Amino acid sequence: MTQHTRARRAVVIGAGIGGLAAAVALRRVGVEAVVYERARELRPAGFGISVMANAVAALRALDIDLGLEKRGGTVERSDLLDSGGRLLRSLPFKEAGDRIGAPSIAMYRGDLQSALLDALGDCPIELGATATEYEVTGDGVRVRFEDGREATGDILIGADGINSAVRRQRTGAGAPTDGGFICWLAVTPFEHPKFTPGLNAHYWGLGRRFGLHDVGHGRVYWWGTANMSAESARSWGGDKAQIARTYAGWADEVQAAIRDTPAEDIVAVPAQDRPFLEHWGEGPVTLLGDAAHPMLPSLGQGGSSAIEDAVVLAQCLGALSDPVAALRAYEDLRRERTREMVEVSRRFGALEQLDKPVLRTLRDAYLRFAPESVLMAPFERALTPKLFTIGDQ
Numbered sequence: 161m162t163q164h165t166r167a168r169r170a171v172v173i174g175a176g177i178g179g180l181a182a183a184v185a186l187r188r189v190g191v192e193a194v195v196y197e198r199a200r201e202l203r204p205a206g207f208g209i210s211v212m213a214n215a216v217a218a219l220r221a222l223d224i225d226l227g228l229e230k231r232g233g234t235v236e237r238s239d240l241l242d243s244g245g246r247l248l249r250s251l252p253f254k255e256a257g258d259r260i261g262a263p264s265i266a267m268y269r270g271d272l273q274s275a276l277l278d279a280l281g282d283c284p285i286e287l288g289a290t291a292t293e294y295e296v297t298g299d300g301v302r303v304r305f306e307d308g309r310e311a312t313g314d315i316l317i318g319a320d321g322i323n324s325a326v327r328r329q330r331t332g333a334g335a336p337t338d339g340g341f342i343c344w345l346a347v348t349p350f351e352h353p354k355f356t357p358g359l360n361a362h363y364w365g366l367g368r369r370f371g372l373h374d375v376g377h378g379r380v381y382w383w384g385t386a387n388m389s390a391e392s393a394r395s396w397g398g399d400k401a402q403i404a405r406t407y408a409g410w411a412d413e414v415q416a417a418i419r420d421t422p423a424e425d426i427v428a429v430p431a432q433d434r435p436f437l438e439h440w441g442e443g444p445v446t447l448l449g450d451a452a453h454p455m456l457p458s459l460g461q462g463g464s465s466a467i468e469d470a471v472v473l474a475q476c477l478g479a480l481s482d483p484v485a486a487l488r489a490y491e492d493l494r495r496e497r498t499r500e501m502v503e504v505s506r507r508f509g510a511l512e513q514l515d516k517p518v519l520r521t522l523r524d525a526y527l528r529f530a531p532e533s534v535l536m537a538p539f540e541r542a543l544t545p546k547l548f549t550i551g552d553q
């Protein structure tokens with residue numbers, strides 16, 4: 161019988177949410193991790209994120225408490241409104257969180273990054289390290305970087321985002337798929353009579369949506385979407401007046417949030433994903449987060465599922481003595497769940513961004529009158545974490 165040596169050292173490519181969460185979780189099960197990041201400094205994206213209950217519950221399964229409740233705002237409900245601010249429906253996220261045993265939390269990305277870095281402690285993060293290729297060796301893996309550096313480990317975790325170099329070598333992946341809309345995003349101090357504690361409001365228009373979220377400490381996280389090609393979104397020139405025009409006549413709090421945000425604090429990104437990838441890894445190599453399963457932002461699960469990936473990966477490596485078997489077990493446990501998230505996010509994206517008035521009327525009627533259990537079902541499935549279930553081997 162082959163004797164396997166438990167993975168001791170992991171090379172993690174990418175210090176985004178997924179890579180940092182993976183390093184935290186791996187260390188918790190005794191795997192030493194070194195993180196390699198292309199950027200020369202760790203700067204958080206200047207916008208917000210909802211860390212959903214499934215991610216918080218997954219972290220708790222490894223006894224990891226990032227203290228997120230103190231850093232952001234707990235999501236109690238999700239209000240769906242029309243563009244004028246009239247309530248279509250209020251979805252009970254607090255109750256869903258109570259059932260799961262963990263809250264969903266809206267927060268500033270910088271606060272999430274700080275929480276992960278605090279939990280990482282003295283774990284080494286090498287900056288300015290752009291991974292270019294890897295080679296599977298007799299006893300693990302060797303990674304090469306643009307500047308000539310090399311790193312070796314028992315396993316390689318490609319957590320290097322939607323344009324992952326690790327994935328590219330595995331699959332020869334081309335360009336991402338254009339979701340057909342731009343996302344403008346910002347976090348800013350905000351006061352408005354409609355900006356109440358725990359606010360989590362989604363305004364639905366024609367080919368456009370807007371979100372306002374309390375991320376704690378008097379700050380609002382807002383985002384707006386508008387139908388546009390990825391190419392136009394990438395070349396958006398920072399014109400705040402264009403955003404104001406896009407939401408002219410919308411609810412006052414929407415217009416006020418845009419007005420109160422300095423133009424230089426607004427970030428624009430194209431919505432993109434990729435067709436679902438069946439096989440993420442080979443031998444001692446695997447993918448995690450957006451590198452494995454990039455999804456449109458509609459379900460708010462991209463980062464949360466990366467955190468869940470990290471926990472399940474660590475659980476598998478902690479429980480299985482053969483690292484390669486552990487990586488395949490991780491991929492098997494994550495495949496169907498993340499496939500559903502990618503597909504649901506695509507379907508939601510199409511519904512959210514539809515731009516025909518007749519269809520909008522039908523959609524709004526659906527949001528108003530569909531049974532709550534039907535509207536909540538995809539969220540409930542996403543919010544309920546699927547963790548490691550095989551016994552120790």
Ligand SMILES: Cc1cc2nc3c(=O)[nH]c(=O)nc-3n(C[C@H](O)[C@H](O)[C@H](O)COP(=O)(O)OP(=O)(O)OC[C@H]3O[C@@H](n4cnc5c(N)ncnc54)[C@H](O)[C@@H]3O)c2cc1C
Binds near residue numbers: 175290320431448466
């Ligand atoms: C508009 C918008 C809103 C969103 N809202 C939410 C939300 O509310 N909730 C949620 O859970 N998710 C949300 N997401 C999704 C979420 O942002 C992503 O899924 C998440 O950031 C993915 O994390 P990651 O670590 O896998 O990848 P990334 O965050 O992309 O991190 C990858 C890292 O790898 C580095 N890197 C890349 N290539 C290399 C290389 N060759 N060598 C070394 N380093 C490299 C990059 O510099 C980066 O630091 C949203 C996304 C968008 C676009």
